[in-house]
Amino acid sequence: MIEAPFLHCLARHFMSSSTPRHSAPGLDIRHHLIHLLRTALGSVAPGQMDAEILLERPKQASHGDFASALALQLARSLKTSPRQIAERLVRELPPSPWVEKVDVAGAGFINFTLTAAARNAVVHAVLAAGERFGRGSCKDRRLQVEFVSANPTGPLHVGHGRGAAYGASLAALLEFAGFEVSREYYVNDAGRQMDILALSTWLRYLALFGEPLPFPPNAYQGGYVVQMAEQIAAAHGDGYRRPAAAVLAGLPASDDPDLRLDALIASAKELLGAGWNYIHQHALSEQLTDCREDLEEFGVHFESWFSERSLYDTGKVAAAVDLLAAGGHLYEQDGALWFRSTAFGDEKDRVVRRENGIYTYFASDIAYHLNKFERGFDTVIDVWGADHHGYIARVKGALTATGADARRLEVTLVQFVSLFRDGEKVSMSTRSGEYVTLRELRQEVGNDACRFFYMLRKCDQALDFDLDLAKSQSNDNPVYYVQYAHARICSLLAQLDDPAAAGTAAVTTDLSPLCHEREAALCQRLGEFPELIENAARDFAPHALAFYLKELAADFHSWYNAERVLVDDRSLRQARLALALATRQVLRNGLSILGVSQPESM
């Protein structure tokens, strides 16, 4: 999924701490164990020193804290049974103060059981690192994540909401993994859709003054269009009123609704002159402002809002097309200008300039992506709706044709959201204005539940959004489960005389009293966080973080229910408080990446 240069950075980060550090096993016990295995491998099979040593977390507690299938991997090349290899490897393992015991089990697995001290050490690691626990470091790589980028022709709907939640969480995740990330919204403020919105607004405006005009079925139907018309009427009276007869004069008798709409737009431009620009601009800024506020309230921020129109104004679109032409990648046919994208793996060639002389959206998109590359991002990530799937080949093809490295562009497709109300699928259409907006969803469900709910499905899976369930505020929503764990820990601290002091002291607390099974499980889960971040960032999979947080909360609730934290035994109480504090820290780190709040009480 991720191209080579990207992987390289993560891999380097991964390897950077592979030197064994006996002083701080909690931070990289994995690498310590890998080092032990590699040392043993040097004795048992020097020729296999390059073999990748995989360590996994066994699903079963009886299989220890870490397991390696190294012996099974080597069986063939060494022509020896896996169990035999495993036993030899175990004999050659250097002694380690952090390993309680090593078993050979099953077909030849090597299972490591850590000492309690090694297992508990993660608590200190978390508390020492604080909000930096789990962070990676890939400082030298700049990424851009472009997402949402919905046409500013109406309120965002729940589908946009998914793209917003996914993109924002992905960007935050990559940032946490150590990349320099810039978030961008591409504003399609040029083109026909905006013209249609302006026309729709004007027609509603004329209707306010009683002009007898039919409202085209393929114009924007939403109530917000009427509102904009009313605003304009309130501010400018009938200044933009024109007789219906004049509007309709000269319209083609065609049955094609699109042709009729284009003719209406042309008529409006002619009748209004500069007034058209005003209405167009008014509609754009109204919708863009609405969109921006909506996203801000949703906790989704952008470093930049990039105007498509600016690409035209600065000649970038024409320049991009010229660049393709100079490379001999364009040809004329039927009056249009075509890009030979089939030469770059696309199914068919694509038009960049229409017969009527107007550039296609594709043309400006080429210019846009060239511009992204010019801005120096190492990797550019586009989050698109799944319906843009067919678009990838042509954009990458165009980039390749201009000599750019298309591998620097990563496209992630987010599948559709289907809404269900009363058990029935809600049909939605942007044009007809019949859809549930993101704002409505947020107001009814709450931002936290919304953000988390969107992350409960991997992005390439269609999401069925049950409105009734989401609106019901029921306990079924896992966000409460995770937040509740956080609130419970805060509640514990609130009962102490000096919560702040407890937090400071926890960093050096003696953890040896932590010896219960559930405490070990919780420590193990905390220790997984850094690698979870690493893998989720590599896979562009913020949903994995949501699932992890559910599991972490489950481990916490289970422990909390079984063991009392505020016991009389001071050393035990301190140790358990430290574990609770570490859990709270990881919950915070994870939830903040997902844009979900961490309430202190519920």
Add this chain to the structure above:
RNA sequence: GCCCGCGUAGCUCAGUGGAUAGAGCGACCGCCUCCUAAGCGGUAGGUCACAGGUUCGAUUCCCGUCGUGGGCACCA
């Protein structure tokens, strides 16, 4: 027709080239004189769509079939 997803417990979905495939919901049985019961423990529930192939090992990778969703504009 071609291209891209997806088919895992009754439902909604995770997951993985390795040891007995997991969670939530639903069902059933339990747990508050005790740090928040928005919680916990337990029981039941599976031919990982089907058929081949690669492999020591496939639910995972490859081919095919079936089912299902989406895409195949001089729209954006």
